[in-house]
Amino acid sequence: MSVPSHADVIVLHRRPGPSLRPGDLVPECRLLRPGPGEVVVRNIVTSVDPYQLRMLRGSSEVTPVAIGEPIPANSVGIVVRSEDPGVPVGAAAISDPRGARGPAARQAPAGSGQRVHRP
Numbered sequence: 001m002s003v004p005s006h007a008d009v010i011v012l013h014r015r016p017g018p019s020l021r022p023g024d025l026v027p028e029c030r031l032l033r034p035g036p037g038e039v040v041v042r043n044i045v046t047s048v049d050p051y052q053l054r055m056l057r058g059s060s061e062v063t064p065v066a067i068g069e070p071i072p073a074n075s076v077g078i079v080v081r082s083e084d085p086g087v088p089v090g091a092a093a094i095s096d097p098r099g100a101r102g103p104a105a106r107q108a109p110a111g112s113g114q115r116v117h118r119p
Contacts, residue, residue, distance in 0.1 A: 005031065007029070007030050008027050008028070009027065009070050010026070010071045011025065011026055011028050011069060011070055011071065012056055012066070012068065012069060013068075014067065015056065015057055015058055015067070016053070020053070024056070025071065034081060034083045036083055036084075037083065038084065039079045039081065039084055040079070040080050040081040040082075041077040041078065041079055041093045042078050042080045043075040044077050044078065045076045045077075046073050046074070047075070048073060049074075052072065052073070055071075055072060074095055075095040076092070076093070076094050076095070077093050078090060078091070078092060078093065079091045079093055
């Protein structure tokens, strides 16, 4: 399995109104360079849930997403590069909601809530 050097990330460009409009969310391409204790995960499935719109609008009921930050989403994927000796390539990973990223890859720090399962 090839290791991507970049990941497509969906970020909040501006706060939406009652519904999302073109331009509220924008894709960005970010370089993936895992540091010590970090892994790169190729996402297989990403969940999109209704509560996310409240986070984008800045509701007081949930922690708002900052402008320019990735959209939180839960994902399941496979570790394709590891700089953590305790996490092997090929391990299944279930993310914390650190941001919606495309199927290319995602960088997740160890100890961030990411659960990694050995194959």
